[in-house]
Amino acid sequence: MTPPQNNTAPEVLRQHAEQAYAHELAALAQHDRFPRPPKWNLSPRAVLTYLMGGRAGDTEITPKYVGEARLMEIAVATLATDRALLLLGVPGTAKSWVSEHLAAAISGDSTLLVQGTAGTDENAIRYGWNYARLLAEGPSEAALVESPVMHAMRQGKIARLEELTRVQSDVQDTLITILSEKTLPVPELNTEVQAVRGFNLIATANNRDKGVNDLSSALKRRFNTVVLPVPDSLEDELSIVTRRVESLGRSLGLPDLPPALDEIRRVVTVFRELRAGVTEDGKTKLKTPSGSLSVAEAISVVTNGLTLAAHFGDGELSSHDVAASLIGAVVKDPVQDQAVWNEYLETAVKKRAGWKEFYTACREVS
Incomplete structure (x- = not known):
């Protein structure tokens, strides 16, 4: 006898934020009357409502972050400027969760993600190559493999970089030109990719990893840091x-x-x-x-x-x-x-x- 199945669960094990909360994002967009920065799906006020909870017409918006609203206001406002956002905190303070939902609310796409590890190399942040085409044709646009960051720059979206301090220091500094000049040079093709309006970066870091691969002072200046505390009560x-x-x-x-x-x-x-x-x-x-x-x-x-x-x-x-x-x-x-x-x-x-x-x-x- 076949046991009864629970048919209410989604097919995928874990949906992306823009999929799981699509109805909330759609309701917020429908009732959003505030100005939106270029390429943003929602205004900063609507993004804050999405994070902290509230209502959009008849739709209840569930809170994604439980804590001080001012921290989320600073995070959202940062992403509307030319400064990147660094979410810092001890393990379990919802850094990745907040990062994902910010990208989902602003760009409608939280998947432009680089997972930082000790083995992350420059290609993961800049670009790589399809080596079969590279050997057959030489360097060309067709052989270029975009990183999530490069794709975000071309499309004017939010890119995410998890566990930045786990990445080796020389690889971290790959971000300096991207964040300061909003440009990613491709010397092999004698060209560059310039970020279009709407592009920005959210990085997360665990402050218990301090000293593992500290950020250079030059890179720190490119970020506005928001420290997420453990819940107050x-x-x-x-x-x-x-x-x-x-x-x-x-x-x-x-x-x-x-x-x-x-x-x-x-x-x-x-x-x-x-x-x-x-x-x-x-x-x-x-x-x-x-x-x-x-x-x-x-x-x-x-x-x-x-x-x-x-x-x-x-x-x-x-x-x-x-x-x-x-x-x-x-x-x-x-x-x-x-x-x-x-x-x-x-x-x-x-x-x-x-x-x-x-x-x-x-x-x-x-």
């Missing part, structure tokens, strides 16, 4: 985790489960307390583990717990489902982090009202 972080878990559940085709806000609140509380080194009430100091304990990891823990509950449990997220994934997120170092975790359970969790089942479940898998 437990309620803000809870809202972020809940929304993203619901979205991931739909994309993964998980059965609809009743909301388990108590369990999600516990996960978020654990992450915030261990990250800060003190309990939420400020009464007990705690040792911090070696991991970052980011919001993204909290989302992963809850999603894994929901998957366990859906496929191997009674369909309701329980402390036992959460605990199984939580340990792996906290205990990265089996010696140091395990000691930190055990101490946290005994000093902060054991006597906390309403947390007995959670404490027992964590002890069973520790």
Whole structure:
């Protein structure tokens, strides 16, 4: 017998922002009465509404970023100037998420992406060659392979560069001419590509990587930096985790489960307390583990717990489902982090009202 299928999930595992939120972007464009910079699909005000949430006619715009609106105003305004935007923050502060949604709202295309790594070379940022055609015909436009940045320059769109500080310093500096002169020379063809209006670049960097490949002072001057902080309050972080878990559940085709806000609140509380080194009430100091304990990891823990509950449990997220994934997120170092975790359970969790089942479940898998 063929088991019933969940037909509400999209075919692709993860849609691009401009696909997943196409109805919101269309509604904002329809009701947008403010001036738009050249090649922008929406005005800066409409882009801000898309990020922070609101309404466009009868359509509710869901918030993509939970935090200080002024930070998003600065980010959007930067992209309307000739300065590039650098989103800086610790892991899990939604840098990539914000970058994707900015590109989707402004250009309608978030796919012009360069993923920065230690192995990223100049070709990934500038251009490459189809070597079969290059050998057969020599250098020509037909043999040229555009990078996402070059394509964005030609089309007047937003390009994205993830983890800029992971890229080697000499490769980073490839951006200087692009960002200052808005030109990409192609000496092999004795020509250049000049950026058309609407082009800009969003880069992200993890400030825990400081010192890995620091940006040169010349490159820093080409960016306006916006530092994204961790969520200010437990309620803000809870809202972020809940929304993203619901979205991931739909994309993964998980059965609809009743909301388990108590369990999600516990996960978020654990992450915030261990990250800060003190309990939420400020009464007990705690040792911090070696991991970052980011919001993204909290989302992963809850999603894994929901998957366990859906496929191997009674369909309701329980402390036992959460605990199984939580340990792996906290205990990265089996010696140091395990000691930190055990101490946290005994000093902060054991006597906390309403947390007995959670404490027992964590002890069973520790």
